[in-house]
Amino acid sequence: MHTSKIHTDLAVIGSGLAGIGASLFAANRGIHTIHVGGSSELIFASGLIDLVGIHPVSEKKLWTNPWYALDALKKDNPFHPYSRMPKQSIRSALDEFIDGLQTAGVTYKRHYEQNSQIMMPIGTVKTTYGVPKSMWDGVVTMKKKEPCLIVGIRGLLGFSSRQIAETLKSHWPGLRHTTISFPGLEKSSEVYTEPMARSLKLAETRERLAVSVRPYVGMVNAIGFPAIFGIQDMDVIISDMQDRLGVRIFEIPTMPPSIPGLRIKEAMDAYLREIGVRTLFPKKVLNVQHDNKVFLLGIGDTTVEHTVRANAVILASGRFLGGGLIAERKQIREAIFDLPVFQPGNRELWHNQNFFDPRGHAINLAGLEIDDHFRPLLKNGLPAFNNLFAAGSILAHQDWMRMKSGAGLAIATAYASVESLNKLAILK
Amino acid sequence: MKTFETQVLIIGGGVTGTGLARDLTLRGVDCILVEKGDINAGASGANHGLLHSGARYVSSDPGSATECMREAALLKKTASECIEDTGGLFVAVQGDDEKYIADFPLLCEKSGIPVTILDPVDAIEMEPALSKRVIAAFFVQDASIDPFKLSLENIEQARRLGCTLQRHAQVDHFDLDHKRIRTTMIRNTLTGELSNIEAEQVVNASGAWAKEIAGLAGISFDLTYSKGSLLITHSRIAQRVVNRLRPSANADILVPGGTVSILGTTSVSIDSLDKIIPTVAEIDLMVSEASAMIPVLEKTRFIRSYAGVRPLFGSGNASDDRQISRSFALLDHAKDGVENFVSITGGKLTTYRLMAEKTADLICHRMDIHIPCQTKTEPLPSVLSARWTKPDLSPKNLLQGNVLDKTLLCECEMVPASIIDSLIASIRHRFGKPDLKSLGVRSRIGKGACQGTFCSIRISSHLYDTETLNGDQGIGDLQSFLNERWRGVRPLLWNESLSQAELQEALHCGMFGLELY
Numbered sequence: 020m021h022t023s024k025i026h027t028d029l030a031v032i033g034s035g036l037a038g039i040g041a042s043l044f045a046a047n048r049g050i051h052t053i054h055v056g057g058s059s060e061l062i063f064a065s066g067l068i069d070l071v072g073i074h075p076v077s078e079k080k081l082w083t084n085p086w087y088a089l090d091a092l093k094k095d096n097p098f099h100p101y102s103r104m105p106k107q108s109i110r111s112a113l114d115e116f117i118d119g120l121q122t123a124g125v126t127y128k129r130h131y132e133q134n135s136q137i138m139m140p141i142g143t144v145k146t147t148y149g150v151p152k153s154m155w156d157g158v159v160t161m162k163k164k165e166p167c168l169i170v171g172i173r174g175l176l177g178f179s180s181r182q183i184a185e186t187l188k189s190h191w192p193g194l195r196h197t198t199i200s201f202p203g204l205e206k207s208s209e210v211y212t213e214p215m216a217r218s219l220k221l222a223e224t225r226e227r228l229a230v231s232v233r234p235y236v237g238m239v240n241a242i243g244f245p246a247i248f249g250i251q252d253m254d255v256i257i258s259d260m261q262d263r264l265g266v267r268i269f270e271i272p273t274m275p276p277s278i279p280g281l282r283i284k285e286a287m288d289a290y291l292r293e294i295g296v297r298t299l300f301p302k303k304v305l306n307v308q309h310d311n312k313v314f315l316l317g318i319g320d321t322t323v324e325h326t327v328r329a330n331a332v333i334l335a336s337g338r339f340l341g342g343g344l345i346a347e348r349k350q351i352r353e354a355i356f357d358l359p360v361f362q363p364g365n366r367e368l369w370h371n372q373n374f375f376d377p378r379g380h381a382i383n384l385a386g387l388e389i390d391d392h393f394r395p396l397l398k399n400g401l402p403a404f405n406n407l408f409a410a411g412s413i414l415a416h417q418d419w420m421r422m423k424s425g426a427g428l429a430i431a432t433a434y435a436s437v438e439s440l441n442k443l444a445i446l447k
Numbered sequence: 448m449k450t451f452e453t454q455v456l457i458i459g460g461g462v463t464g465t466g467l468a469r470d471l472t473l474r475g476v477d478c479i480l481v482e483k484g485d486i487n488a489g490a491s492g493a494n495h496g497l498l499h500s501g502a503r504y505v506s507s508d509p510g511s512a513t514e515c516m517r518e519a520a521l522l523k524k525t526a527s528e529c530i531e532d533t534g535g536l537f538v539a540v541q542g543d544d545e546k547y548i549a550d551f552p553l554l555c556e557k558s559g560i561p562v563t564i565l566d567p568v569d570a571i572e573m574e575p576a577l578s579k580r581v582i583a584a585f586f587v588q589d590a591s592i593d594p595f596k597l598s599l600e601n602i603e604q605a606r607r608l609g610c611t612l613q614r615h616a617q618v619d620h621f622d623l624d625h626k627r628i629r630t631t632m633i634r635n636t637l638t639g640e641l642s643n644i645e646a647e648q649v650v651n652a653s654g655a656w657a658k659e660i661a662g663l664a665g666i667s668f669d670l671t672y673s674k675g676s677l678l679i680t681h682s683r684i685a686q687r688v689v690n691r692l693r694p695s696a697n698a699d700i701l702v703p704g705g706t707v708s709i710l711g712t713t714s715v716s717i718d719s720l721d722k723i724i725p726t727v728a729e730i731d732l733m734v735s736e737a738s739a740m741i742p743v744l745e746k747t748r749f750i751r752s753y754a755g756v757r758p759l760f761g762s763g764n765a766s767d768d769r770q771i772s773r774s775f776a777l778l779d780h781a782k783d784g785v786e787n788f789v790s791i792t793g794g795k796l797t798t799y800r801l802m803a804e805k806t807a808d809l810i811c812h813r814m815d816i817h818i819p820c821q822t823k824t825e826p827l828p829s830v831l832s833a834r835w836t837k838p839d840l841s842p843k844n845l846l847q848g849n850v851l852d853k854t855l856l857c858e859c860e861m862v863p864a865s866i867i868d869s870l871i872a873s874i875r876h877r878f879g880k881p882d883l884k885s886l887g888v889r890s891r892i893g894k895g896a897c898q899g900t901f902c903s904i905r906i907s908s909h910l911y912d913t914e915t916l917n918g919d920q921g922i923g924d925l926q927s928f929l930n931e932r933w934r935g936v937r938p939l940l941w942n943e944s945l946s947q948a949e950l951q952e953a954l955h956c957g958m959f960g961l962e963l964y
Contacts, residue, residue, distance in 0.1 A: 063950065065958045079963050139958065141907065141908070141961075146960070176908065177908050179909070179912045182916075185918055186918070186919045338949060339945050339946040345942075348941045366727045367727040370937050372937065373930060374929055375929075375961065419957065423957070
């Protein structure tokens with residue numbers, strides 16, 4: 020079989036937020052980049068950009084100001100990936116990433132110095148940092164406890180407007196709920212987010228949707244829907260709905276498949292190609308050689324289709340779900356470079372007996388140990404390679420799920436890795 | 448405080464207690480069954496679902512072997528809706544004890560247990576998952592039985608005949624008077640509410656908890672606790688029950704149950720009933736051991752594990768608790784100075800009916816009731832509330848087009864909204880508050896590949912839309928449902944199961960922040 024040979028400065032491995040971030044930051048700095056990864060787990064992502072919500076995890080301490088939380092974290096846990104970079108770099112990373120998203124067509128809003136609170140489809144309230152513009156009015160409306168209507172869609176399983184309203188009503192008496200049929204899907208017993216999102220591109224669908232909630236207008240200041248208002252141009256679609264109804268419209272995250280996650284993926288895939296990143300999706304790194312300071316990556320589905328010769332690699336392959344780490348019965352391995360993985364002694368120690376144990380599970384702190392340049396380390400404490408960097412959830416000593424820091428960690432560590440390329444003059 | 452009166456109070460809602468409730472009500476005896484948790488919360492819900500041919504015990508316990516053989520034959524006739532008559536194999540692999548192999552058919556014959564010798568080549572053809580190193584194989588009449596359906600059907604018929612079931616009802620204490628239990632005080636474990644039950648006769652059918660309950664009446668006896676852990680595979684590995692042909696040891700049986708197989712078991716002596724959970728070491732041991740007989744188990748995905756406690760009546764001195772008889776013990780406490788009290792414990796799922804019969808005979812004799820047992824011949828009716836626990840039934844019914852509602856709340860196990868609704872109605876009607884946990888006992892929800900990650904949310908929102916849950920009840924309900932599922936998956940999290948657990952935590956903690964409530 021013919022294999023193509025590609026030379027590049029940088030190969031980014033991983034199609035999640037850390038990989039997208041690394042490719043964006045590299046391309047913005049004029050670094051020739053190949054981006055390779057799987058089908059991406061972004062349909063599982065809420066679309067929210069968490070920075071730090073909780074620290075320490077075991078105390079469930081919630082922070083209003085994430086930047087103060089980062090100070091506390093640095094003091095308490097110098098091994099946390101955030102603790103290895105200056106706070107200013109974390110700010111710059113978020114600014115540059117959110118700018119990139121905006122240029123790509125996905126607008127975010129935030130209080131620069133504060134976290135925000137947003138309602139979840141099961142009625143819980145989540146602390147986050149960057150919020151898609153389509154969801155922002157939900158944050159504002161909930162904060163002011165304004166009269167508000169939550170709309171459910173008949174057949175959209177896992178999203179009950181009554182569940183949200185019932186769960187929040189003791190703190191928010193002005194919250195009401197209704198459930199309607201989606202235009203054209205009245206007879207479907209089960210409906211899905213993606214077809215509805217595509218259908219809402221049509222003005223006719225929007226008008227029919229508006230008709231079904233119009234009776235509530237006048238009683239409420241804002242109406243929240245599940246996140247289905249288009250995969251592109253959502254801000255235009257929502258603004259059109261607002262014009263039709265005369266009240267603020269906002270989106271609420273849904274369980275997967277998540278449209279806000281899909282928006283990031285589609286917009287950034289296109290944008291990264293536009294700014295010169297060559298993408299190889301969905302593909303795997305099947306083998307790797309290190310030859311005279313250069314990586315040779317064999318890339319394909321099951322057999323090698325491309326050989327990429329890269330002067331540097333950023334590994335952002337994720338954890339177990341993403342495939343970056345592999346858990347065998349006796350040990351945890353890193354999938355591509357067979358790097359040492361920091362991990363609990365044996366499987367009995369991986370997880371607590373209570374799923375919701377406030378301390379979190381020890382396995383969630385497993386991952387790659389790195390130096391201050393974000394280079395994975397060998398057991399002897401030295402970098403495995405001078406030109407291999409790691410970013411995102413594969414890194415050790417962080418529990419992004421409990422700390423509410425997933426996207427922020429991905430973006431910041433991708434930024435730090437790209438910065439290290441310059442600092443260490445790897446590509447010179 | 449409320450006081451209830453009845454002829455017989457049954458303590459324990461496992462297969463023995465529910466079987467006894469049915470036996471008694473069929474004889475026209477009035478009874479109340481109290482259960483501190485839910486139906487089959489103990490060993491009755493934590494076993495292989497094996498209907499023994501008896502062959503397992505021909506060497507160690509011939510009495511039990513014959514007992515099993517007779518009862519299994521009887522249940523295949525009267526409770527066929529709960530049974531899949533798969534047949535079973537006993538196979539030995541290279542290195543297994545040849546004397547045991549040679550003796551096996553003779554011992555079976557001696558106990559009257561039908562057995563057919565198979566050529567190992569034919570055995571492998573029948574069950575391709577078997578190791579190529581099989582050196583001996585026999586066919587026996589093992590079958591698989593759904594213990595949840597069995598208990599739910601038993602209690603349902605008893606209920607229709609006048610028995611009252613109280614769930615979440617724990618015995619607080621007995622009031623004794625003139626060598627009799629005069630009243631039994633019951634505490635509702637959810638509300639804390641107390642009530643009294645006045646019964647002519649009290650039966651302690653609390654399985655592993657029998658010693659604790661008897662202790663409340665000042666009676667003590669020896670009961671050894673043997674923990675057994677089991678593992679459920681993602682898909683069905685063999686069509687028949689497959690036993691290892693050797694003296695009882697770890698991981699020597701694989702029982703089919705609908706679309707899955709169940710691998711068991713271990714036998715670990717424990718001192719306390721507080722923590723009955725499978726350990727990582729037990730799981731690893733079983734996988735390694737069983738692979739000798741069925742090599743694919745080394746690579747199979749397991750979706751759940753669980754553990755039960757066998758109450759073994761008799762001395763705690765036996766060096767190996769596998770040597771204590773697996774037969775049952777009916778203890779007439781009149782001999783201990785409490786005239787209207789009896790304990791029934793030990794035994795096996797296969798012999799539950801016989802245990803109920805013997806117990807009912809004793810207390811009917813005490814009450815001077817002379818109606819004979821009906822359960823030997825009376826078929827066990829099949830009713831809706833117990834139709835959805837077996838893994839193969841929901842998809843099968845869908846394919847047959849019996850279900851009009853195509854809204855699948857649980858995609859892994861194909862449980863539609865219409866079934867959840869009928870379960871909600873049935874739970875509400877008979878037992879009180881429906882929630883995820885009580886639905887979990889009565890259906891396959893949360894038992895498939897997603898481990899409850901998605902169906903828990905889909906069903907929780909459905910419970911709100913149907914006004915079954917109100918206020919913020921859903922949060923605690925999701926937490927306890929997921930934690931219950933977690934106990935079963937925690938020891939077997941590697942490969943895909945671990946990725947699935949990570950997704951579950953990403954969604955429920957990372958995104959929803961459920962751990963913060």
